[in-house]
Amino acid sequence: MSASQSAVRSRxxxxxxxRTFDWMILFVLFTxxxxxxxxxxxxxxxxxxxxxxxxxxxxWVTVVPIVAITFPAAVQACLWWRYRLPIGATLCILALLLxxxxxxxxxxxxxxxxxxxxxxxxxxxxxxxxxxVVLMLSGSMTLTAVAGGLGWGLIFYPSNWPVIAxxxxxxxxxxxxxxxxDLSGYHYVRTGTPEYIRMVEKGTLRTFGKDVAPVSAFFxxxxxxxxxxxxxxxxxxxxxxxxxxxxxx
Amino acid sequence: MKTIKDKVxxxxxxALLMALTAAMFYTPTASAHGEKSQAxxxxxxxxxxxxLNWSKDEVAVNETVTISGKFHVxxxxxxxxxxxxxxxxxxxxxxxxxxxxxxxxxxQLVPRSVALSLGETYDxxxxxxxxxxxxxxxxxxxxxxxxxxxIGPGKWVTITGSMSQFVNPIxxxxxxxxxxxxxxxxxxxxxxxxxxxxGVAWMWYWAKGPIFIPRxxxxxxxxxxxxxxxxxxxxxxxxxxxxxxxxxxxxxxxxDEYPVTTPLQAGTMRGIIxxxxxxxxxxxxxxxxxxxxxxxxxxxxxxxxxxxxSSVRLGEFMTASVRFLEPNVLEDETGYPDDLLAEEGLxxxxxxxxxPGETRSISVTASDAAWEVYRxxxxxxxxxxxxxxxxxxxxxxxxxxxxxxxxALIPSFI
Numbered sequence: 001m002s003a004s005q006s007a008v009r010s011r012x013x014x015x016x017x018x019r020t021f022d023w024m025i026l027f028v029l030f031t032x033x034x035x036x037x038x039x040x041x042x043x044x045x046x047x048x049x050x051x052x053x054x055x056x057x058x059x060w061v062t063v064v065p066i067v068a069i070t071f072p073a074a075v076q077a078c079l080w081w082r083y084r085l086p087i088g089a090t091l092c093i094l095a096l097l098l099x100x101x102x103x104x105x106x107x108x109x110x111x112x113x114x115x116x117x118x119x120x121x122x123x124x125x126x127x128x129x130x131x132x133v134v135l136m137l138s139g140s141m142t143l144t145a146v147a148g149g150l151g152w153g154l155i156f157y158p159s160n161w162p163v164i165a166x167x168x169x170x171x172x173x174x175x176x177x178x179x180x181x182d183l184s185g186y187h188y189v190r191t192g193t194p195e196y197i198r199m200v201e202k203g204t205l206r207t208f209g210k211d212v213a214p215v216s217a218f219f220x221x222x223x224x225x226x227x228x229x230x231x232x233x234x235x236x237x238x239x240x241x242x243x244x245x246x247x248x249x
Numbered sequence: 250m251k252t253i254k255d256k257v258x259x260x261x262x263x264a265l266l267m268a269l270t271a272a273m274f275y276t277p278t279a280s281a282h283g284e285k286s287q288a289x290x291x292x293x294x295x296x297x298x299x300x301l302n303w304s305k306d307e308v309a310v311n312e313t314v315t316i317s318g319k320f321h322v323x324x325x326x327x328x329x330x331x332x333x334x335x336x337x338x339x340x341x342x343x344x345x346x347x348x349x350x351x352x353x354x355x356x357q358l359v360p361r362s363v364a365l366s367l368g369e370t371y372d373x374x375x376x377x378x379x380x381x382x383x384x385x386x387x388x389x390x391x392x393x394x395x396x397x398x399x400i401g402p403g404k405w406v407t408i409t410g411s412m413s414q415f416v417n418p419i420x421x422x423x424x425x426x427x428x429x430x431x432x433x434x435x436x437x438x439x440x441x442x443x444x445x446x447x448g449v450a451w452m453w454y455w456a457k458g459p460i461f462i463p464r465x466x467x468x469x470x471x472x473x474x475x476x477x478x479x480x481x482x483x484x485x486x487x488x489x490x491x492x493x494x495x496x497x498x499x500x501x502x503x504x505d506e507y508p509v510t511t512p513l514q515a516g517t518m519r520g521i522i523x524x525x526x527x528x529x530x531x532x533x534x535x536x537x538x539x540x541x542x543x544x545x546x547x548x549x550x551x552x553x554x555x556x557x558x559s560s561v562r563l564g565e566f567m568t569a570s571v572r573f574l575e576p577n578v579l580e581d582e583t584g585y586p587d588d589l590l591a592e593e594g595l596x597x598x599x600x601x602x603x604x605p606g607e608t609r610s611i612s613v614t615a616s617d618a619a620w621e622v623y624r625x626x627x628x629x630x631x632x633x634x635x636x637x638x639x640x641x642x643x644x645x646x647x648x649x650x651x652x653x654x655x656x657a658l659i660p661s662f663i
Contacts, residue, residue, distance in 0.1 A: 018463065115429075115431070123444055133488055170422040170510075180432065196337055
């Protein structure tokens with residue numbers, strides 16, 4: 001076979017090769033995103049995502065969506081503009097959560113014996129689906145950033161509430177009130193994580209009484225819009241194809 | 250020649266493999282907490298732990314062990330460490346092998362950070378409940394914001410039994426009894442599995458057809474608009490509306506199921522009450538202090554004045570959790586960790602009873618391998634070459650007085 005001949009001899013063979021290529025690329029993309037996004041998220045979301053006694057109404061709700069929208073925006077830029085595939089955000093979050101769960105189960109529980117009910121990851125799949133569907137329906141980066149980014153932040157707290165609400169039940173313990181999440185954090189000793197580094201319930205959102213979670217979610221959504229723009233451009237830039245000019249010709 | 254070279258190469262390779270295999274089988278338990286690598290001045294001039302007691306050396310799973318004692322917050326706190334305005338009474342153990350069932354300073358439960366005052370002494374207690382079998386080195390520990398962990402003495406405690414037997418029963422304020430060890434875990438798995446399945450379904454919808462090459466060709470040839478069909482849009486709307494409606498419904502259903510929830514509790518606790526310590530009747534002036542590097546000994550020249558009404562003798566010098574005892578005056582009966590106890594480590598030039606009103610100059614030598622083992626000798630490399638510690642004097646009736654000493658230290662290399 002010469003270099004100018006096709007590697008396949010029929011349409012069926014071409015389809016089969018194309019599908020094999022699809023799965024190979026999808027696998028590589030999934031695992032590469034898993035690694036890169038997981039490290040990014042651990043470094044930026046970190047303890048807010050690690051521990052149930054960090055999952056509060058203010059900072060967790062604010063920080064996690066903002067730092068999490070980065071890779072989905074970038075991967076969306078690549079998969080949408082080059083392939084019209086509205087799966088960038090969902091792919092990223094599925095990869096992230098798989099990595100998170102492996103980490104939490106193998107390391108946090110399997111290695112250091114923290115019960116899963118103190119170290120489960122945040123739920124982000126509903127946010128990702130909103131981001132992907134808004135991109136598919138609108139076909140617009142701007143609308144996805146504004147409507148999708150806002151939705152991404154707004155739905156974060158409700159989508160986690162069925163899992164964290166049971167841990168926010170109050171307990172009286174040795175004369176003080178705790179939530180079950182607080183008590184888990186106190187009981188299950190983290191030698192390297194003293195209580196004072198726990199950034200929860202800090203800030204000046206006092207005007208809204210007990211209803212600070214929706215305000216935090218709105219703020220998180222607004223900032224997610226900006227971060228979406230930024231990372232969407234990163235994604236477009238990284239996924240562009242460039243050719244080096246051949247001076248000789 | 251080539252054959253010999255080949256043989257040498259192959260034998261070397263076998264030797265390398267054997268060495269690597271042997272190294273894999275040598276897996277000693279990592280049980281220390283880095284206490285020896287902490288700068289000497291941090292351990293000598295910040296928190297002085299004393300009168301420590303570990304209630305048991307061996308417990309079964311679900312049984313409790315109490316660590317109690319006192320700590321003195323050194324008045325000459327080093328400038329390079331933030332003052333303990335935000336501190337947390339922690340416990341140095343390898344992960345949650347015990348749960349911390351309670352911790353108190355001055356009788357106040359301290360689940361959160363506290364403000365401590367320089368120069369004060371506090372009593373404390375930590376109640377631990379055994380969870381994971383094994384031999385564990387259990388340290389007292391104070392975390393100081395801007396200073397890091399200040400680790401105290403550690404003692405080995407053995408836990409027997411099986412971790413599967415561990416329970417952590419809690420009663421909520423709504424009257425519900427639950428086991429915090431396992432509570433809510435199946436709920437967490439369930440909702441994460443459900444939403445993961447929804448995410449996979451969305452991915453599968455798009456991945457079931459050609460993904461990359463045909464779609465890229467279509468986009469490149471200007472036919473991108475044909476790649477999203479009206480059917481795709483309908484499916485997308487189902488996912489979008491379904492996700493929003495499901496979350497709205499679940500939020501409401503969860504609120505119905507858990508009508509009483511409270512925010513996480515946080516905030517520094519102030520007003521921790523220190524111990525009322527009697528003013529010592531013994532006055533100590535450090536005239537000079539040297540550390541003799543070859544002899545692993547620290548020598549202090551002290552001028553001691555007894556202003557009390559009973560004669561006293563020097564029984565102990567304690568610094569960085571290492572106790573140097575004068576055996577003619579004091580024997581340890583508390584089961585203090587052996588490696589931190591120099592039972593005959595303190596010699597005094599004249600330790601005859603110091604009569605009331607008498608002033609005497611004495612030479613005190615604290616010597617033990619612990620200076621080297623616990624890397625306290627490294628204080629000669631500190632930027633601020635000073636030492637600090639507690640001197641304990643005993644009167645005729647056995648009453649004890651604690652005197653803090655703090656002075657410059659001159660190393661002696663010959």
